[in-house]
Amino acid sequence: MRAVVIREFGDASGMAVVETASPSPSAGQVLVRTDAIGVGGVDAVIRRGTLGGLGFETGLVLGSEVAGTVAAVGDGVDDSWVGRRVWAFTGTSGAYADEAVAAVEDVVPLPAELSPIDAVALGSAAPVARFALAHAHLAPGETVLVRGAAGSIGIAAVELAARAGASAVAVTTSSAERGARLLGLGATHVLDRRGGGDPTAPAAYDVIVDIVGGEHLPDFLDVLAPNGRLVLVGAVAGFPLPDFGMALLRAFRASRSFATFSLDSIEREALRTVRAETFDDAVRGDLHAVVDDVLPLSEAAAAHARLDRSPVFGRLVLTP
Structure with a gap:
């Protein structure tokens, strides 16, 4: 072979x-x-x-x-x-x-109705997004920012956050064309890569799902609301600088939180269940590959x- x-x-x-x-x-x-x-x-x-x-x-x-x-x-x-x-x-x-x-x-x-191409578009990405939002304890009515939303994990996070009843789902992405497509998938605000560009977007977020990481991660810790939670699920821009946690300490009284999330921490049976549910959601049109x-x-x-x-x-x- x-x-x-x-x-x-x-x-x-x-x-x-x-x-x-x-x-x-x-x-x-x-x-x-x-x-x-x-x-x-x-x-x-x-x-x-x-x-x-x-x-x-x-x-x-x-x-x-x-x-x-x-x-x-x-x-x-x-x-x-x-x-x-x-x-x-x-x-x-x-x-x-x-x-x-x-x-x-x-x-x-x-499922018979799901193509293998669509299956690999969702099989890992959608469970990461689903468990990450659960890890952040997202509640209906809260605001969400998905950093690096144009990838498969980010797209799933946008759709799932909207379905969960988030009052706003902001996204960062690299172009207006990608932003328009994300709006069609449930996003409410489109930001540039540094988190700006839309004056109507929330000033702070209850939950941030970050797929990017890198040296600018502290900038996004700074836009967490009081009791806000940032969950890092990827590091396509590399790991943050060693002192990134100082952003949390500088805002100690805001009680902000940072966490990482990996599917490796989830039991296999739970993963199998969520993946089967993901594929059924795709067949129904509730999630898009x-x-x-x-x-x-x-x-x-x-x-x-x-x-x-x-x-x-x-x-x-x-x-x-």
């Missing part, structure tokens, strides 16, 4: 398509013949080599989520999985390939080059 590996960490030119042996499912695993592969911001961060301490080595097959058909199962897995259309989480690697293995606990059957572009697996490096040049709107997807 074909797989996309990292020959050298850094820019997208360090990626290569290679021929390799198909993986065999171990005990408790399934083998999925892929129809669609999600390309995420975390894949680009891993490829750049900026996630230190996690032990990634050259030869790594990128990617974490696929949708396709179960072709084989390992010991201890019910044979009835074979032939079923599924979404699967492969871990931090292994997805950019014609075939991928995943633990059966990380596999969710797909927004796909920026679909490229062949052989153009994975081109997909990553696009991620490096400018933000995409929604998800990039690879197909074998």
Whole structure:
């Protein structure tokens, strides 16, 4: 089979398509013949080599989520999985390939009405957004800001916050065109990347979902309302500076809070339930799978080059 590996960490030119042996499912695993592969911001961060301490080595097959058909199962897995259309989480690697293995606990059957492309646009992103809003204890009538809203997590956060009864859902994004599309998905105010540009937007927010991170994160801590909560779910601009917490200490009497959120902290059964609900929501039209572009697996490096040049709107997807 074909797989996309990292020959050298850094820019997208360090990626290569290679021929390799198909993986065999171990005990408790399934083998999925892929129809669609999600390309995420975390894949680009891993490829750049900026996630230190996690032990990634050259030869790594990128990617974490696929949708396709179960072709084989390992010991201890019910044979009835074979032939079923599924979404699967492969871990931090292994997805950019014609075939991928995943633990059966990380596999969710797909509704007949949902395409594999739409499944990988939502399967990881929407649960991050849903759990992050729950982590922030969002209540109806509160104000929400989604920082970096044009990606798949941000889009899901906008839709979910609006559905939850937020009184305002402001977004930061890089262009008027993206802002207009976010307004169509439930946003009420469009801000520039630094959080300005709309004088009618709330002056402070009860909840901020931040996918960006980076050196400007303290600027957004400063626009939390009293008792406001910022939840960092990504760091596409890198980690904040070590002293970012001083923004909270300077406003001690406002009782603002900062938290991180990762799906790794959620039990697998809860994740499976939420993912199944997400796919049902998409079939009903309550959530939208927004796909920026679909490229062949052989153009994975081109997909990553696009991620490096400018933000995409929604998800990039690879197909074998």
